Amino acid sequence: MLSIENxxxxxxxxxxxxxxxxxxxxxFLLESSLKKIRNLFGEAIKGINYINIDETNCNELIANxxxxxxxxxxxxxxxxxxGLLKKEGKRKNxxxxxxxxxxxxxxxxxxxxxxxxxxxxxxxxxxDAKQELYTTIEQLGVVCKFDYQKPIxxxxxxxxxxxxxxxxxxxxxxxxxxxxCGTNMQDLINEIxxxxxxxxxxxxxxxxxxxxxATKKLESVIFDLTDSLGKKEIAKALQVxxxxxxxxxxxxxxxxxxxxxxxxxxxxxxxxxxxxxxxxSLNLKPNQTFLVNKYKTQANYFAEKELQGILQxxxxxxxxxxxxLMDLQLGLETILCKYCSK
Numbered sequence: 001m002l003s004i005e006n007x008x009x010x011x012x013x014x015x016x017x018x019x020x021x022x023x024x025x026x027x028f029l030l031e032s033s034l035k036k037i038r039n040l041f042g043e044a045i046k047g048i049n050y051i052n053i054d055e056t057n058c059n060e061l062i063a064n065x066x067x068x069x070x071x072x073x074x075x076x077x078x079x080x081x082x083g084l085l086k087k088e089g090k091r092k093n094x095x096x097x098x099x100x101x102x103x104x105x106x107x108x109x110x111x112x113x114x115x116x117x118x119x120x121x122x123x124x125x126x127x128d129a130k131q132e133l134y135t136t137i138e139q140l141g142v143v144c145k146f147d148y149q150k151p152i153x154x155x156x157x158x159x160x161x162x163x164x165x166x167x168x169x170x171x172x173x174x175x176x177x178x179x180x181c182g183t184n185m186q187d188l189i190n191e192i193x194x195x196x197x198x199x200x201x202x203x204x205x206x207x208x209x210x211x212x213x214a215t216k217k218l219e220s221v222i223f224d225l226t227d228s229l230g231k232k233e234i235a236k237a238l239q240v241x242x243x244x245x246x247x248x249x250x251x252x253x254x255x256x257x258x259x260x261x262x263x264x265x266x267x268x269x270x271x272x273x274x275x276x277x278x279x280x281s282l283n284l285k286p287n288q289t290f291l292v293n294k295y296k297t298q299a300n301y302f303a304e305k306e307l308q309g310i311l312q313x314x315x316x317x318x319x320x321x322x323x324x325l326m327d328l329q330l331g332l333e334t335i336l337c338k339y340c341s342k
Contacts (some may be wrong), residue, residue, distance in 0.1 A: 001138065001143050001144065001145060002142050002143065002144045003144070004026075004029055004033075004144060004146060007033060007142065007144045008033065008036075010142075011033065011036045011037065011040060014040060016037065016040045016041065016119065017119075017141045017142050018114060018115040018118060018119055018120065018140070018141055019107075019114075019115075019120055019137050019140040019141025019142065020037065020119075020120070020121040020122065020137075020141055020142050020143075020144075021085070021121075021122045021124070021127060021134065021137045021138070021141075021142070021143040021144070022034060022121065022122070022123050022124075022144055022146065023085070023122075023123070023124040023125065023126060023127040023144075023145055023146065024125075024126075024144075024145045024146030024147055025125075025146065025147060025148050026146040026147060026148050026149060026185065027146070028184070028185035028186045028189075029146050029149070029185060030123070030146040033144070033146075034078070034121065034123060037119070037121060038076065041074070041076045041119055043072075044076050045072075048069060048070060048071070048072065049069035049071075049072040049074065049075045049076060050075070050076045050077075050078075051064045051075065051076070051077045051078070052078055052080065053077060053078065053079040053080070053082060054079070054080055054081060054082060055081060055082050055083045058079065058082040058083070058084060058099065059099055061077070061079060061082075061103060062102070062103065062106050064077055065077065065106075065110075065114060065117075065118050065120070068117075069117070073117075074116075074117055074118060074119060075117060075118050075119070076118075076119045076121070077118060077119070077120050077121070078121045078123060079120070079121065079122045079123070080122075080123040080124075081123065081124060081125060082122070082124070083096065084096070084099070084100055084103070084122070084133055085122065085124050085126075085127040085128060085131055085133055085134055086124070086126060086127070086128060087126070087128040087130075087131075088128070088131075100131070100132070100133055101132075103133060104132050104133050104136050107136055107137075107140065108136060111140050115140075120141075122137065127143075127145075147286065148183065148285050148286055148287040149183070149185065149286075149287055150286045150287060150289070151175075151178065151183075151287065151289065151290040154178055154183060154185070154188065154287065155171070155174050155175070155178065157185070158174060158177070158178070158188060158189075158192050159174065161189065161192055161193070161196070162192065162196060162205070165196045165201060166201045166202055167195075167196045167199045167200070167201070167202075167203055167204065167205060168199075168203070168204040168205070169204065169205040173205060173206065173207050173210070175290070176207055176210060177191070177192070177195075177205075177210050177214065178290070179220060179223075179290070179291075179294070180210055180211075180214055180216045180217070180220045181210075181214055181215070181216065181217060181220070182217040182219070182220070183287040183288065187215075187217075191214050191215060194213055194214070195209055195210065195213060195214065198213055218244070218249060218253065218254070218257050219257060219261070221240060221243075221244060222254075222257050222258055222261045223261075223294060223298070224240050225237055225240040225241060225258070225336075226261060226262075226265070226298050226301075227298065228240060228340075229301070229336060229339055229340060230298055230301025230302065231301070232340050233340070234336065234337060234340035237336045237340060238333060238336060238337075241254070241329075241332060241333065241336065245329065251328045251329055251332075252328065254332070255314065255317065255318060255321075255328060255332065258314065258332070259311065259314045259315070259318075262307060262310050262311055262314070263311060264282055264295060265295060265298055265299045265302065265307055266299075266304070266307040266308065266311060267281045267282060268281070268282070268295045268296060268299040269299045269302075269304050269307060270304075272296070272299070273304070278292050278295065278296070279292060282295070306339065309339075310335070310339060313335050313338070314335065317331040317332070317335065
C-alpha cells in the first residue's frame with residue numbers, strides 16, 4: 001500500500017499508472033488525488049474515452065474495458081462506490097461474488113492489454129484488504145488508503161500553503177488555528193487562505209487574526225465556553241453563548257454539543273480515576289488526539305459530582321423544553337449561572 005504522501009509525489013512527477021484503488025475517510029485529499037489523476041490523463045470525453053461505473057452498472061466494467069476508445073490511445077474508467085470491495089457480511093451475495101471473481105480473473109489474464117489501453121481507478125469509501133480484487137489491484141498498480149490526517153500531518157500541509165504564499169505562522173499559532181477550525185481539510189484550507197490574504201506576502205499570521213477572522217467550529221467555541229465556566233467567569237460564559245446565538249447557531253444544536261462535551265469530560269474524569277486510556281474512552285480518531293490535553297485540563301475544573309449534575313441538568317432542560325415548560329436559551333443561561341456561582 002502506498003502512503004498519501006508518496007502517491008502525491010508520484011503524481012507530481014507526472015507518473016500515471018493503469019490501476020488505482022483510492023479509499024478511506026479523508027475525502028478532500030482523496031478527491032484531490034483523483035482530480036490530479038484526471039489531469040495527468042488529459043482530455044477526457046464522457047462516453048468515449050471517459051467512463052463512470054457505479055453499483056448500478058458495475059457488471060458492465062469488463063465490456064467498457066474491451067470497448068475501444070475511438071480516436072484516443074487510452075480510456076479512463078472511474079469505478080466509484082461499486083460495492084465490489086466492501087467486506088462481505090455473513091450472507092454473501094452470490095451474484096456479486098460471481099461478478100468479483102469474473103473481474104479478478106479478467107484483470108489477471110489481461111493485465112498487459114488493460115495497461116496499454118485503460119486507466120482504471122476504483123474509488124471506494126471502504127475496502128477489504130483480504131479480498132482478492134483488492135490484492136489483485138495492489139499487485140498490478142497502486143492502492144492508497146486516505147485516513148484522517150494526524151495533527152502533525154495537518155500542520156505540515158497548512159505550513160506548506162503558508163510558505164507557498166511567503167506568509168509566516170508560528171507552531172503554537174498553527175496548533176491554535178487547528179483547534180479553532182477543526183480538522184476537515186477543505187475547511188482548513190479555506191480558512192488558512194483567508195488568513196494568508198489578510199497577512200499579505202511577507203506578513204505573519206497571529207492568534208488575534210484567527211480570533212477575528214476565522215470561522216470557529218462549534219466544538220471549539222464550546223471549549224471556550226467551558227473554560228469560562230470552569231474559571232467561574234459567568235460574564236464570559238454568557239457572552240460566548242450569546243455570540244453563538246447571534247451567529248444563528250441552532251439552540252438545540254448548542255444544547256446537544258454542550259451535553260456531549262460534558263459527557264466527554266465526565267469520561268475523562270473516570271478514565272483518570274481508574275487509569276484508563278483517554279483516547280480509547282473518548283473513541284478519538286487520529287486527527288483528534290491533540291484534544292486530549294484540553295479535555296484533561298477542563299475535566300480538572302470540575303468535581304465528578306459536578307459533571308454528573310451538569311449532565312442531569314442538561315437532560316432535565318431537554319425534557320422541560322420538549323414539553324413546553326422552559327425556554328431553551330433561558331434554561332442554558334440558568335445552568336451556566338448555577339455552576340459559575342459554585
